[in-house]
Every structure is written in structure tokens, then in C-alpha cells.
Amino acid sequence: MTSAVRAVSFLVPARRLIVFVVGAVACAIFLPVIFSGLNLLIVNQACIYGIAALGLNVIFGMTSLLSIAQAALMGVGAYTFVLTANRGIGFPATVVLACLGAAIVSAITGLISTRVRSHYFILITLALAETVTLVAANDLSLTGGDNGVALNTIPTIFGDSLVTPAAFAPLAIASLFLVWYLAECLRTSRFGVALRAISTDEYLAAVSGVAISRYRLAATVVGGAFAGLAGAMLAISDAFIGPQNFQLDTGILLLLMVVLAGGGSNTGTVIASAILTYLSQGLLTLAAVGELIYGVAIVVLLIAVPDGLAGVGHLIERQVRTGVRLLTVRVQNH
């Protein structure tokens, strides 16, 4: 008995890994069975946005660097992926290049962030977002301008082309879980705690020996790499990319996911990504109304739940605790 316990006890530190692997396998098998057609497309889209939003959660949710350039960074990753793939570079390497490209561009904002006051950071990201869409739309020889570029050869996994949503879904889901796992490891590590300390009390971070600017930079690099991965995934799923995929409204949508999640919560970010991707796809035909709803939603969110889904979670937890306490008091009194 005890030896059996000892035999499996080495797994305890890996319980998070096990949970994520089991979750990923289960979702990769069952989601494509449950959903089909448009709904499966939305699942794939939610995974892609979820990856990008998890990256933004590192930058904004944990480090409080307010960025609206996450969609543009996805764009950097997507173009890097397609352009290198179309020049004959093999499939996994192109994804690595996409992550690297987006991470480097993101690092530029991180470097600048150490020079400016925090509220100017959003202006830098706005400039970056505009630059990326302008280059994408106007550099005809490289990016194909407004017409975009097609991915010439669709990558395959185990000989299966990823062109159909059903074939792509397992890859998208597995990638989301991988990034989610990495982000969760990061959040609970000494590094992640330091990021959160920086975002709320720079003095506390400094007296703990945290090199604030280096950590900010690291956060933008990690967040950018996740965006690059999301961009590559988008390029695979659509087999085509254009500037319209990476515009400011997508950047704001991603930001909204992180705001809705609240408190730097990764799980909240994934849930918010699913909800908001579904809503935004549903509202696609009513584009103008959709934007209006975003605007109103942001305001309502910030007023109603300043701590986002995580805040709602704590609220519920507190209510339940109070309820339990009241119950136990009543039981004791009887």
C-alpha cells in the first residue's frame, strides 16, 4: 500500500501537467465530434484567439502593460509563417519563426515601455498596430497588399492535411492547452508573481531585487511569441491571410477577453475567449452594431465587474462561504 503510494507520489508535482494533457486529449477528441460546420469553425477560431489572448494576459493581465497591438503581433506571426512557408521552409520550423518574429516586434514595445510612463504604452502599441496594418496593406511585393497572400502548401500532420476544420481542430485545441499550461506555469512561478508585483507596486518589486524593466521586456517577449503562434495557426486554418484579419478591432476584442477574465487569470481568459469569439462571430453580419456593442460592453464591464470573471469567481466564493458559515451557525444553534 505505502509502496504504491510512494510509487505514484512522484507524479504529484506533475498533476497540473497531467490535468492539462488529459483535458487536451479529451477536448481534441470530443469537440470535433460534438461540433460541426460553422460551430466547429468557431471552436477553431476561439482556440486561435484564446492563444493570442493568453499572450496578452501575460502582457496586460499580469504586467498591466495596456496593449492593443496583440492582433498586429498575430499579423507579424501570420505573415512570417506564410512568407517563410511559401519559400520552402518546413512546417514546424515556420511556426517557430512566426513566434520569434512576433516576439521580436513585441520586444520593441517592451524596450520602449521601460522609457515611458505606463499610460503612454497604449499609444506605442497603437502606433505599432497601425504600422503593421499599413505595411501589410501597402507593401505589395511582399505581403500582397489588401489582397493578402495565400499559403501555397497546407502543412500536414501524420500525412493528414490540416485544411478541413475537423482536421485542424485537434491541432488548435492541443496548441491552446499547451499555451494555457505554459501561461499557468508562468503565472504561479516566482517570475509570474514578480510580474504581478511590478504591475501593482513597483517599490515592492524593486526591494525584492526585481529588475523591473527586464521583467517587463520578458513579459512582452512571451506574450508576443504566443501571438505569433496564434497568427501561424490562423494562417493554417484559413490558408490565406490579409490585413483585415489583424486590425484594431481584433486587437480590442483580444483586450476585451483579458479584461473580462480579470486579475490575470488564464482560465478566465480562455473562457472569455470562447464567449467573445462566439458573440463576435454571431454579430459578424451586423458589423456596425457589433462595434457598438463592444463599446458598450467595455464600459459596462469596467463599471460592473472591475475584477472581471476572476472577480465574479471571488464574489461567488465569498457568497458561498458566507452561506456555509450562516448554515453552520444555524446548525450549531439548534
Add this chain to the structure above:
Amino acid sequence: MVDELDVSFGGIHALRGVSLSVPLGAIYGIVGPNGSGKTTVLNAVSGFVRSSGGIHVLGHSVSRWPSHRRFGLGMARTFQVPKISHTLTVWELMRMGDHGRRDRAWWKETLAPWAAAREERETRRRVGDTLESLGLDTGLLDTRVQTLAQGIIKMLDVARALMAAPTLLLLDEPTAGMNEAEIANLAQRLQALNAAGLTIAVVEHNIRFLAGACHIVAVLHVGRKICDGRPEEVLIRPDVIEAYLGDVDTGFADPSHAPENQGRPAS
């Protein structure tokens, strides 16, 4: 520790030519009325305010160093009003204190579950020991810091600083917001740490605490040092009493009968 230090904020001179030398192994008290520049001394040593003059920490001249490097030397400090963020739990706060102590690669801790678990076990044990030694409840670990009482937060701030295993500890009014028992406990604990080799510089208003715990006391008044020396000599000097209280004479001259927090509004 500091040498001919000048600090000014837009024309207001917060410190003028202040020199303080904290001997290794001492408990060094810094006293003075409100606004006399005590916190500013600690901020200059921390690298939070621009200053001219020399700053020496544990054998290094650090006046041009960024804050995080200074605190990498084995110095730790607490805050007069800990602005501890609402998202951090006690456990996370303690890990912040522990942050600089490790030189293990962060990615290993982040990505290798077994390394992370080993490190967490070790840190939890140290956190438990530290909290216990300060008489804090180890069951608080998952509580959000902000929900706790001020006295406990101040004590946690000290615990956080101790987690760095410092050789020089700077404390900014640690007893403010604490009750009698907490103050006595803190004094006792600091003396024990000092006996084990920790050098402590403490900004304080509480005369009984100072007289009981400090080996040397320096008195600041409107940005200047007016004197320093052994507490039983310094705290009865007429110029010190006048600086502190204007011309009131109370039981202040006799440290053992001094009321707590004399001459100081709650802050």
C-alpha cells in the same frame, strides 16, 4: 551608510548634508519629528529618490546603482505604509521577499514541475519558519494581504523583508499600527536576529522601543542630523526634546516612562 547626503524635491530640501554611519552588527535608530526626512534617508539608500552625496551599502558605493541591484547585495527594507497590492496573497508576498535569494534559472522553476515542487516545498518551510518566528499565523498563507489588519500587514512586511535573508535590514516605523504585545514581540525578535548577526537600521517614533532595542540613535530635524549617540544619552538632550516636541516637557526625558507614539499624529 550615507555621507553628506542631499535630497531635494523641487526646491524643498528634504535632506541637507546628512551623514549616518551604521556599524555592522548594530541596531541603529533614526528618530525625528514628522517630515524631518527619515523616510527620505531610506528612500535614498533604496535608490527611490535622486540624491547627491555618497551612499555605501555593505562595502559597495551604490549611489549610481538601480534599486534592484542594491537590494541584491543583501539589504532588505520595509515600508512605513505597505502598499501591498490586492491581488497578492500572503504566500505570494513572502515569495516576493524570497525572490532575489535564488539564482536558479527562472525557466527551470517555471517549466520543470519537479524542480518547481522541490523549490516550493523548501520555500514553504522557510515561510512557515519566518511567520512563526514573528508570531504570525501560518494559516494565513492563502489570504489576500489587503484583507488583513494594519498591524498584521506591518508584521508581514517585516516577514517579507526577512525572507530575503538579509545582512542589513532597514525598517520604516515598523511599530506604527501595532498593539503593545506586537511591539514587544517585534523588539524581542529583532534583538534575537541582531544577536545572530543582522544589522538593523530602524526609523521609529516609539521611544520605549528605541531605548530598549537600539545601540545607537541618530536624530534628524528638518533635514539635518542634530546628533547621534547612545539612546540613553541622546534621548534626554534638551535640543532633541525641543526638536521633537517644541517646548513641552513631559515624561519624555525618562525613556522608561514615555508614552507611546509621543508627538505624532496617526499616519
